[in-house]
Amino acid sequence: MVTKLERIEYVEDPHLGKDSYCVVERHADGGACSVPDYAAIKLFRHIVQGEGPDTIVREIDEAIQALPEGYDTVCTDGIFSQGEWQLLSIARAAAADPAVLLLDEITANLDAETEARVREALRQASRGRTALSVSHRIYESLGGRTVEILPQGQ
Known part of the structure; x- marks a missing residue:
């Protein structure tokens, strides 16, 4: 799943997850696995080896290849634009092949x-x-097939 904030951890620490784009896979058995955004990009090399959707792969591969150390670059603030972070997050989620994608404001603040x-x-x-x-x-x-509008955000 792709989510801006990991809601459970957010309750305990309101600063956790702010302005980051976390990829979290939650299993039906209650276990969870999370990959930090600032991990070395080389961990995600499999995304461009045919396991992610074509457009995402092409877009993020170009951005990663343009970095001084390519796929060996360690991610830090400012290394990608917000849109590139979104593409990377979507690619990481798609490569994990989850049954459900949960997206929170996926296009917020993008041109x-x-x-x-x-x-x-x-x-x-x-x-x-x-x-x-x-x-x-x-x-x-x-x-989408179904659009739900929540009155007054409830």
């Missing part, structure tokens, strides 16, 4: 061009699985 790239990557990553997207912008969800 129109980057938003279109992220939306296409998300369309590809959502094939064959359930995707739940939480957004304050209704148009962002119009591509």
Whole structure:
């Protein structure tokens, strides 16, 4: 799943997860696995070896190859744009092949061009699985089969 905040940990530490894009896979048995965003990119090399959706792979591979140390680069603040972080997060989630993707404000704060790239990557990553997207912008969800509007955010 892709989520901006790991909700359970957020209750205990309100600063945890702020402005980061965590990829978390939660299993039905209650176990959880999380990969920190600032881990070495080389851990995600499998994404570009045919395991992720084509557009996502191409987009993020170009960004990673442009880094001074390529896939051996250790991620730090400012290394990727917000849109590139979103693409990397979607690619990591798709490579894990989860049954459900949970997305929280996936296109928030992106320019129109980057938003279109992220939306296409998300369309590809959502094939064959359930995707739940939480957004304050209704148009962002119009591509789905079901749109739920929660009155007063409840």
